[in-house]
Amino acid sequence: MQYHAITLEQSDGVAVITLNRPERMNSLNTLMRSEIRDAFEKMGTQARVIMLTGAAPAFCAGQDLADGGNAADLDLEAVLRDEYVPMLNAIYDCPVPTIAAVNGAAVGAGANLALACDVVMAAESAYFTQAFTKIALIPDAGGTYYLPRQIGLARAMGAALFADKISAATARDWGMIYETAQDAEFEAHWRKRAAQLAQGPSRTYGLVKEALRASLNNTLEEQLVLEARLQGEAGKTRDFREGVQAFLEKRAPKFEGR
Secondary structure (H helix, E strand, O other), X not given: OOOOOEEEEEEOOEEEEEEOOHHHOOOEOHHHHHHHHHHHHHHOOOOOEEEEEEOOOOOXXXXXXXXXXXXXXXXXXXXXXXXXXXXXXXXXXXXXXXXXXXXXXXXXXXHHHHHOOOEEEEEOOOEEEOHHHHHOOOOOOOHHHHHHHHHOHXXXXXXXXXXXXXXXXXXXXXXXXXXXXXXXXXXXHHHHHHHHHHOOOHHHHHHHHHHHHHHOOOOHHHHHHHHHHHHHHHOOOHHHHHHHHHHHOOOOOOOOOO
16 A cells, blocks of 8 residues: 555664654544554564654644544544544554654544554653543543553543643653653654564564453453463564573573564
């Protein structure tokens, strides 16, 4: 697929998907959702880590209310079911680590697009807003799933009802995102983080994702059984053997993702 609403670059195991409608604050339209889905599905088999960011000055302003005519006439259920769900599933099901680098405003569905990634980091000036109730809608794009799990029901309810701006620092302190960095250093920071994961044991990262996600619904006994099974799989990888050998030889391991 040739991309128009996003850009895609790939180097040294890192794929960078950039939302590229800066004139519309990178708001999501039908084309962008299709391209995001395609890029994640493609890079999930070609890259070792996927970064998602936005063309300055915003990360993503959410749904483009001018897309497809009068927003009030849209069949919102159909748009979510047919366009958002496949896109979000492509991110969630991606076998390699996914990182959102939130470089500016992340509003509405744009905030929840970021939360769909495995790790979220943000520039200090960035912010998150569940803006839906301002136009008499409920949080969507996975917001009602991710927020209570990440920040608890009380904060999720407040964020959804009041639609307040949540600063990057507050989002970090609440556990909504992983870390922040100064604006001037942010791109260098997330590129360094991406390179770190791209040099790591990619197959093991996939097993980590599976284990942590399952823990939200498993009993302790079920989780211990799952841990044993997944650790057995990790122990059969080439990277595990390399990690042990590197430890014994007191050198840095050279992981290949297999």
